[in-house]
Amino acid sequence: MASPIRRRLFAALAGFTTLLCLGYTGLLLVVSYVTEDMLVDRLLAREAAALSAAYARDGQLAAPGLDLVRVYRSAAALPPPVRARVAAGHARGEIFAPDGAHYHLRTVHPAPGAAPVWLVADVGPILVVSRLFQEVGGLLLLVALGLVALALGLAWWLARRLVAPLLQLAHDVRTLPAQGRFAFAARRRGDEIGYLADKLGTALADLHAALARERAFTRDVSHELRTPLTVMKNALVAAPDAQALAQLRAGVDDLAATVDVLFALARAERLPLAPFDLRGCIEDSLLRQPGCADWDEGRLELRLPGRVPVTGHRQLAMVLLDNCIGNALHHGGPRCRLALSYEQGELAIVNSVGQEPNAAQGFRHGHDVLARVAAAMGWSVRFEPGGDSYRVAIAVTPAEAVSHRGVSHQNGTRTRP
Structure with a gap:
């Protein structure tokens, strides 16, 4: 070009x-x-x-x-x-x-x-x-033309040298990848062109990240809202008895939770990360689950330190815990046994399987959305299905060490805040 x-x-x-x-x-x-x-x-x-x-x-x-x-x-x-x-x-x-x-x-x-x-x-x-001029005019003219040619050659060399960083920057912009990092070669320069390349790369990366979040938001809205809507439609087709009303109520709750999750993901880049106690979030999430008052010592096992200091965003952490624990209780059935443990920066949520799932609650959010919720805080999630149990491992970012109050609620003891 x-x-x-x-x-x-x-x-x-x-x-x-x-x-x-x-x-x-x-x-x-x-x-x-x-x-x-x-x-x-x-x-x-x-x-x-x-x-x-x-x-x-x-x-x-x-x-x-x-x-x-x-x-x-x-x-x-x-x-x-x-x-x-x-x-x-x-x-x-x-x-x-x-x-x-x-x-x-x-x-x-x-x-x-x-x-x-x-x-x-x-x-x-x-x-x-x-x-x-009459005697040596020809020689003087040749010397003058040679000097002019030399000056033009120097001008051509200077033009190439001075414009080369801008041409390289323009080439990098034309050949930008659709995804990935935007590292311009000119960013290493210590002049205005290097500053421009660095700021341009940052702006393009932010723009592509925003577009990716928008595409993910549109995809998630299309995918995640269909399940509760389907449950509500089926409930309306059936006779409007108590079970149908319960399904409708659960569908409405799922829609509200889904909207909260999707908007939390859409705002993830602007949410600040800070230290907080993950154990408090776990206890709040357990108490918010339907039928928590009917749990006994055989159904709930907690192996958690007195405090679990982590770094992340409390709202996103609550969304993640609500969905993981809600999925475990829903798919485990009415007499599901639930075990939560924390060791070496990893929270494990294990539920028993084999019983019939609850009928009054639709499916919770999919693995992809939950993984994105964790990634927004720098965490990660693994889903490990088994023959008689299902395990979810959440790798968190531990905060600075704080004084623990000891390990409590071992071996099936029920936790109450």
């Missing part, structure tokens, strides 16, 4: 270089000609001073000391081009004759009241600049 910015930068540098070369060439010519004219004028000034001094000393005009200078006592004797200049009232000047002769004129008054005389120098034979 062509690079318009590189072409424009090269055109700007090349134009500036060419203009600079032409300007210095013109300045060199002006300085050369001005220097030559000033030298001739200084020679005429010295001859005029010598002529005035000799006239004051001897009362007559002396011959010039330079062969190229002549003294004219009469204007009629001047060369025609010089005579025309004098007739026009000019006392000094530089005259170019049609035949190629080059004169310098200076009017001198030898003494106050004396008739003027004219010093005329035919400087054609001693002109250096014109003859220099």
Whole structure:
């Protein structure tokens, strides 16, 4: 792909270089000609001073000391081009004759009241600049063209070097992956381009993460809301007895819980993570389950420390625990046995299987949504089905060590906050 910015930068540098070369060439010519004219004028000034001094000393005009200078006592004797200049009232000047002769004129008054005389120098034979250009003009032109070519090559190299980081950044943007990290090569630079690349990569990563959350939210809304809606429809088809009303109530609760989960996931990136006690969340979740008052020591086993300090988000943790424990109780059946334990940063929830599941409650959220809830806090979830039990392992992020109050409620003792 062509690079318009590189072409424009090269055109700007090349134009500036060419203009600079032409300007210095013109300045060199002006300085050369001005220097030559000033030298001739200084020679005429010295001859005029010598002529005035000799006239004051001897009362007559002396011959010039330079062969190229002549003294004219009469204007009629001047060369025609010089005579025309004098007739026009000019006392000094530089005259170019049609035949190629080059004169310098200076009017001198030898003494106050004396008739003027004219010093005329035919400087054609001693002109250096014109003859220099005639003899070595071709070489000077070749040197000038070579310097211009060198300057243009340098401008082209500078244009490539200066624009290369921008071109690399543009190439990285054009070849961005659909997913993954956005690591631009220019981010390592310590200038403005590196800052721009770093901020652009961060912005693109945030944008893609937001789009991914939006797609996941749309997919989850489509998938997770169908089950409670199906349960509610089936309940409406059947006779509106107490069981149907219970199913409708459970379906409404599932819809509310699903909306809470999906919106919690959609806001996960903006939710701050902080330390909290996971044991308190577990106890609250157990007490919120239907029929918790009917549990006995044979159905619930807790092997938890007095405190379980973790780092995460309490709201998301409650959503995760409610769904995992609710799934365990629902799929385990009316006489399900439930065991919770915590060891080495992992919370295990084990329920017995084999009984008929509860009929008044729809399915809880799927594994994919629960895994995303855990991942939003930096946790992970494993689902381990077995022949007579089902185990869910939640790997948490432990907080800083705090003083424990000991291990309690072992071997089937029921927990009450």
